[in-house]
Amino acid sequence: MDIDEHEITLSVNGVSYKRRVESRLLLSDFLRHDLALAGTHVGCEHGVCGACTILLDGQPIRSCLMLAVQANTHEISTIEGLANRDGSYHPLQQAMHDHHGLQCGYCTPGILMTMRAFLDENASPSEDEVREALSGNLCRCTGYQNIVDAVLTAAERMRG
Numbered sequence: 001m002d003i004d005e006h007e008i009t010l011s012v013n014g015v016s017y018k019r020r021v022e023s024r025l026l027l028s029d030f031l032r033h034d035l036a037l038a039g040t041h042v043g044c045e046h047g048v049c050g051a052c053t054i055l056l057d058g059q060p061i062r063s064c065l066m067l068a069v070q071a072n073t074h075e076i077s078t079i080e081g082l083a084n085r086d087g088s089y090h091p092l093q094q095a096m097h098d099h100h101g102l103q104c105g106y107c108t109p110g111i112l113m114t115m116r117a118f119l120d121e122n123a124s125p126s127e128d129e130v131r132e133a134l135s136g137n138l139c140r141c142t143g144y145q146n147i148v149d150a151v152l153t154a155a156e157r158m159r160g
């Protein structure tokens with residue numbers, strides 16, 4: 001093993017991986033290139049746009065601001081693991097579809113992962129709370145209203 005490489009073991013979407021990674025490899029690049037999970041998008045690479053948002057132990061983080069070695073022993077969830085086990089959409093995905101909550105889709109994985117964690121914390125959010133929770137995820141296409149409507153619908157459906 002090269003001096004600047006480290007062996008890491010982590011869980012991604014319930015699957016355990018052991019890999020050797022360079023010290024400076026970003027977690028976003030590790031997911032996209034080493035694990036071929038390219039659903040995590042990279043926009044700014046500076047922690048600003050939110051496109052690269054994933055869940056680390058259930059909490060949303062910007063994978064462009066974290067090194068792969070820092071994810072050692074942690075549990076990660078990405079957009080590839082959001083759908084239900086039977087392949088049907090997660091309620092957030094279904095509601096985004098129903099409300100036309102995306103256009104180019106570049107921001108969408110990050111938004112869905114952010115909102116998944118948000119609804120875990122707040123099952124009955126107000127529109128203002130959804131907008132506040134979305135404020136770190138930039139979308140240049142939609143104007144946000146349809147995304148907000150989708151999150152409110154998903155929350156309602158998830159409450160049953």
Ligand code: FES
Nearest residue numbers: 043044045050064
């Ligand atoms: Fe990570 Fe923009 S790519 S926040």
Ligand code: FES
Nearest residue numbers: 103104139140141
């Ligand atoms: Fe294009 Fe959000 S749908 S950036």
